[in-house]
Amino acid sequence: MTKTESRILVQVDSKAYAQKPNGKEIGGVKTRTQNSTAKNLTMEELATEIGQGKSFSPGILEGGLGASNWKEQQIFGVDIDNNDETLPTLTPKEAMKICKNNGVLPALCYKTFSSSKEKPKFRLMFKLNEPVKDEGKRLIVASTLVTLFPQADKSCVNADRIFFGTNKKVAILNKTVSFDKILEVSGKQIAPAKELTELDKLKAEFDFENFLNEACGKITRKTETYIMYKNCPICGHHDDFIYYKKSRTFKCFGAHGGAGGSIIDYLMATRNLSQKQAIDYFKLETLQITKKQK
Template structure:
């Protein structure tokens, strides 16, 4: 979520002096890290080490795979301010600077770190950019050219000229400043590493760099740009007029029927070309238009047919549809009119997120805040899921709140947990706790827009294992009355002595009755009618009461010895509670109860009899927990 998160090789050991005698140890200890630029800067001024290039399978230049940060080493006497002014005048802004271990006031030694606006995966471009930066700025130690360049930190403790949002754009810097004299940096590095038989990928791109006298774009720059999510470049070459659509449908019609795939991936002959999705030496791809006027990309050797959105998703390796759509909108200059509603909703949620993270919620609802301490991450994650839904689908319930759905399992994944059953169950319990406080609302199917229901069914598929159940939620906004509801619920939670571990339908039901429990577990509000259809529970008061009494007895028995029989229920109700029920009435209530509490009726076979210590004759029907 943080755009300042970058990948690099990183070693967090904080050296106090330059570790000249420990270079080998540092090399071996570097690991690939996702780190914010802020944190990296702070670590470097306190002695940590890093490599801007991401190396996989070894720590040599040939192991280079990608890079976003670029470092320059200044040690020929230029002073910090002078260098900073120089790059600023060139319009190349570093994210930060720091002094090295050997920096002295009379001889400045320092580094400048830049961040490219996209991750560069093409070694050729990486080398060009590094060489251009070194050449145009000047006075830089040539050793910092290498792809495997290691940078030690320093002991300056203060980050110089921090501007963590600053980005450079490789394409425009190379275009503006590339000079063929800078080729020497690349060829020097090459001749040094020549004796090491580097991998094909490395030497190939090197050779290519050497044969191109002038700067040449990639073989297919558009495809590369999609792969690297380089919006700026595509925006420039596609040069699309801005369009604002009234709604999503209009938008999608336009995307599928008006946009030209051949233009997007820069193909001259759409009838036959080498596939851009795989290493294709004989043209096996083409672009065609369906009867409905939708353009499709077809790769015959992989037997793939994709529309423009799917093609972008695959090429760009997008993990979320939302991001891919955003990317399409960005590169083609498209937008959809945002309703006042969606703007408001997003602002509401942003406000909640900042209230939670800035500890304002603690002041507003102290007890609730205390209760949900461990559930906060789950809550924040749900808020951000809801926030994304404001944009991607204008779904709302009758109160105008955003309705969204997610499974416990998916939430656990989003929270970066190992998704074992225990963790997933824990997330489920946190959610019940949040629902209890009315921080989120769990909805039953009748409150859900039909379109969303269909989407959810598609999303969950047929996987009905525990934790995969799709639940629907809404987030009530924190108007003043709502805040007092939340805090009151928090106080009640404490008074009742609820614990996370005990969270279950039963816990809430025993302590606060059916309505409270049912509001937390809306699926229990349903029952099957005589025709086997699922209908809302609309029973008379007496039968409700009877059902409750019966279920209480059943649950008690099961808690005590693991099972219960219908005879027992009649006996216990009559003797203990002086409450007469017929077996028919029990039968009438039983299905409902079993549905509600996850119980089942089975014939006690030999195994079950042993398990529950049943010593009666024959094989009676028993009611037990329906363990999935």
């Protein structure tokens, strides 16, 4: 099987629409789509279904509707709705530039039913090289992709999200993204809180990685650039806590918007401290304890 022939699982509505389904129709669309048997489609076949105006569910749901029935997912959608009037309009061309700059290219791109010349609305579908079957990983991929684009609809990261088809052209790029690439991109999205130079020095000397190894225990995945811990010390979920070696930062992708940054941000999140309290705690407690251990 060549790469372009690879297939992905997706749930597709049996009914096609020539325009955007209205409020009354949406419930039926969701029920039909997510109760359907998942199809094994190539990107070309999926593009055809979408171009016929059929809705689809990238997350595979088994045993009924609702995010709790989510089982696996290989494609992820980002909606650029240009609804934020305070930001400049993002065109498909500019969105593609963002994709290229981050080395994360979509498999499909299409303008939605309600797109207009004045206000372009479009959807990028990204394909992973393998399906994710873990809720933590799903959230990491979904929120990282959405955060890449300033005009993206930030609310579309839920597991049971469905997407409508279109009455416009569907561009097939058929690119694939790896989970490791997503993590690399997510690491660049974290801006640690600004602090004083003296503190930066202390932080640079501090072995955050070793500290986390002791605090978190079991490691799910470890590469040259990051470590994924089994148990998240912040939200308690599995596989949603990442340590980025190069920047010495962490991120929890947990359900409540997540948390991320330096050891100071970590102490703020795990001990419910203000930034000032966390800095004091770091100097007086954390550093002293790790010094004694040496």
